[in-house]
Amino acid sequence: MTPPCRTFSSATLESEIQTYDTGKKRKLERGQKNIDLSQCALMGMLQYECRIDQPEKRDSPVRCWPVRRWFRRCQDKKGSFLVETTDWEKPRQSDEAAA
Secondary structure: OOOOOOOOOOHHHHHHOOOOOOOOOOOOOOOOOOOHHHEEEEEEEEEEEEEEEOOOOOOOOEEEEEEEEEEEEEEEEEEEEEEEOOOHHHHHHHHHHOO
16 A cells, blocks of 8 residues: 555645645755746656446446646755646646647
């Protein structure tokens, strides 16, 4: 089983990544006050959500849909860390598509 992880809304993501799970402020390189999430490396992963049409039938078809998940790799003095940003990226993608 994976260890429990902290969850919060995408609206507070940029402020939440400024601290460790313990609540202590992340230490950054000299002169840097906060982590700029938009400057962290963007990475994507494609997963699939599948459903059996009629689970009670042995030969029922299985249908799958792609689910794209986005992550940002950020850096603090301890090293790099990953943050899932899937919901945070959606408004940004809409803005870029409109431009």
